[in-house]
Amino acid sequence: MVNQNYILENILTGKSVPFGPKGQPSAIAKKSVSGVLKVTKLGFVDDEQADPRHHGGPEKALHHYTRDHYQTWLSEYPDINPDVLKVGGFGENISTSGLQEKDVCIGDVFRFGSATVQVAQGRQPCWKLNVRFSFSKMAALVQKTGRTGWYYRVLEEGSVEQGDALSLIEQPNPDWNLARIQNVLYVDTLNRENLQALASLKELAENWQALVQKRLSRLEVEDWRPRLETPT
Template structure:
């Protein structure tokens, strides 16, 4: 069966600003994005787009955030309401690019730009506060439907109707979903080493996995 071509569902950017949640609590966040028809993607990320929390978001390995459009149907059914555009703070809401199919190191050409998948998204509580849903973060982690991040190999303009082409499948074929399952369950040191060995994996993930591997190994020794 031929795999369907990936497509852009929504292209969106946004700068950090103050948002108030349903309890009136203030937060500075870049999660709220607006649809755009065309935007330039540099190695640092999209023009007119940034993150507030530079420690946990952004940087060269996390220049682009992608989220599968298909999951919106499930989340909206579970929550009983419509989610906002780019509800997970993603720049590209995409179809036919599920976590089970997209692998670390896969290279895609989108418009004039070329990106490489670096890691699964590690979601945070801002998602719950922004969408006013107290179960969404928990459900993202349970399902592994977190979306994923990418580095920019070639800068260029991306349009809302740009083609998405898989240029190269990484030979290790370690899917984002598999990485998420291993990362969040935090029990299998051998699987962690297997993921860590993928050259294209984000440095942040390599460091996080190394700490977890050492912790697991120390428990075995003790």
């Protein structure tokens, strides 16, 4: 089992504003907040998701992105605006150091302040990251590098504040970290054995279960372009 305790260095919320080439609403810009926040089945009470079809909901209640990735992005792509490429830039609600996709497994349960949360799925990056960072290939690069972050479902509501501990208390699927899952979804895409094993994880979010089952039934990979390419 990985190191079990991490510090909530930032907890972040955001409000919906016009965004993108057609002014679609988005709450991707998150800002760090202080004080105690209530955690419900849908996430922080003060947080918004503008597109409930693709963001938010019980299986995407809270988004976690490690602050470690920011320096890596800046080192690889120094032309990206550093005022945007900072904590909150990826729309995360939770920021810690030292916990990455290779460490986090589907179904991991964490104590989170007085709440309990469980890893439900990784993030599938979309074109809004291209607009956010003024970089047309950002979403594709996030998918390719695996620096996606992940989503929690809330098992037990409670409250949390900056500086609280994030403590791993259960890891039912230690062989299925997010890095492995990303390889199944985006690299070794039609490996039937791996897809069947992934589909068997009862803690996996329903929409990812459906994605895997659809790929198994059709034996073809879904078209990623509408998700990754900025609409014109």
